[in-house]
Amino acid sequence: MSVRSAAIGVDVGGTTVKGGIVAMSGEVLDRLEHPTEAQAATKTTIEVTEAAIARAQEMGYVPVAVGIGAAGFVDVLSGSVTFSPNLVYDDPDLADAVAARVNLPVMVDNDANAAAWGERAVGAAKGANNMALLVLGTGLGSGFVSNGRLVRGFTGAAAEFGHTVVDPAGPRCNCGLRGCIEQYVSGQAIARMAREAAQHNADTSMISFAGSADAITGYDVARAAREMDEVARDVLRTAGRMLGLAMSNVVNIFDPEVIVLGGRVVEAGEPFLGPARDELARLLSEQKRRPARLQLSALGRNAGIVGAAALAIDEMSRGGADRDPEREGR
């Protein structure tokens, strides 16, 4: 009898916790998701993990490891969430809390790190030893691979590129700083810029889509831009150029073989991505740098679960070398 192994990948976000049964090849065999409980992200994570394990067993797979990509700052050694601006973990010791309920090794990393590792393992940056992922969602997540390894830093709080400041006098960010690059390119930022623009341009179709200027969302901006609304296109052009600048900064720091762009905001398409690409090309050319290779995410919404599962598998096969020896026995 051949035993088929699988890893469980879990992606903990502000709206939902997603779980996936992931084959050793990186293929997603099945997936499920629960809405994130408002004050209890850890509780939801445990529920999703248990449900995914049960589903894997029903499908005839033997789960061998659990990988979790969690929104927030993560101490990879302990598997704890140390800071999370956008959701509440009822138990911040996420790895311990999950491991106490499932009899499997549990690996926790930042959600964007997990997604970067997924794109690098089986996605748009497959095999690249130096790559960058920018995830344009509500905020701006990022993950970087340098010399074939994730850039996690001394305490696991690295790769928060969205919170690098590009204007010390800029808008206030959720993280406490002002003028973070996240405030110019994220879904939240685009909605804010669109609302501001609509105050001065009552004839934009964004207002009719949203009901009022104050209610405009990123989706309204994208829709209006597709219908050639000039106010919406101008907002996306401005945000896109800032994304180009952000990518120039990434190139000057990491010189990646490929930059992968993911997240819902990229669905705004050419009115956003065109100016980003043009601005990046212009800046690199000024510096006489080689052109950058840009890719859209190949794994899309599965990047987090695939990457978390891949991290857990790699961690197991490396014998947990990055882990705290105290925890090896659990």
Place this chain on the structure above:
Amino acid sequence: MSVRSAAIGVDVGGTTVKGGIVAMSGEVLDRLEHPTEAQAATKTTIEVTEAAIARAQEMGYVPVAVGIGAAGFVDVLSGSVTFSPNLVYDDPDLADAVAARVNLPVMVDNDANAAAWGERAVGAAKGANNMALLVLGTGLGSGFVSNGRLVRGFTGAAAEFGHTVVDPAGPRCNCGLRGCIEQYVSGQAIARMAREAAQHNADTSMISFAGSADAITGYDVARAAREMDEVARDVLRTAGRMLGLAMSNVVNIFDPEVIVLGGRVVEAGEPFLGPARDELARLLSEQKRRPARLQLSALGRNAGIVGAAALAIDEMSRGGADRDPEREGR
């Protein structure tokens, strides 16, 4: 008879090329320097390397490898300088040009990478697997170690943190971009800001030190600040705060165990470093991040030669795994 081995470390800068005879322990046994020939940095590098080898032999040491830290963008695989805004290499294939004259393995990297590796090998960040070096000289050089390895990127053009943009409408930088962080914290930037400030403040002692507002250098600013000149102190305070911001960006990207500050500009002391430290502490505290560990360079002007020598030794002992296999035989 015991054979004493040494490595030759060479630091190629715009003003001088420095050579050092470096023991396997990292100790600098002797050093020499030649002024950099205006249009022929490669020629000067060869002269300094040959002189250092001869000196090592006179001292009874057997040179086993040459490491070169070169100002400019360096392709580590080929040992070539691909772009250098501040000096001219008569032969950009630096590793080949030097190796053709000395019968030793030659390793070339960016000068700030070499310095970072030196601080990490035997200096202020000894043993840190995640560290950052910022070198505040004419420009802003940087080197980063992540997971125990230098961040070099796909083509070796990473770690140009000085050319990350913090204001798209800011002053023009030598690299071609506008508003690079280098334009706010480097020696050149401080001199520019001081000249601007002196136009509006005729009573600053910087003018008497320099002869005229247009002639003010970084040294004049530092001297005037020591003598409590308020205009000079204000310039250094502004630059120091921007250095704090720059370090916050470094922390958000790399989460280093330690940030090492080097270069002549740090000699301006507390009027510059105090505001930098305060601003960094303020920004990290806003983000609820742990405080950063800051260190001044332990190797000072020797960081480049010690680091280049250490890189060459490490490269030899790793069997040149990072090198182009085509080049192994030379």
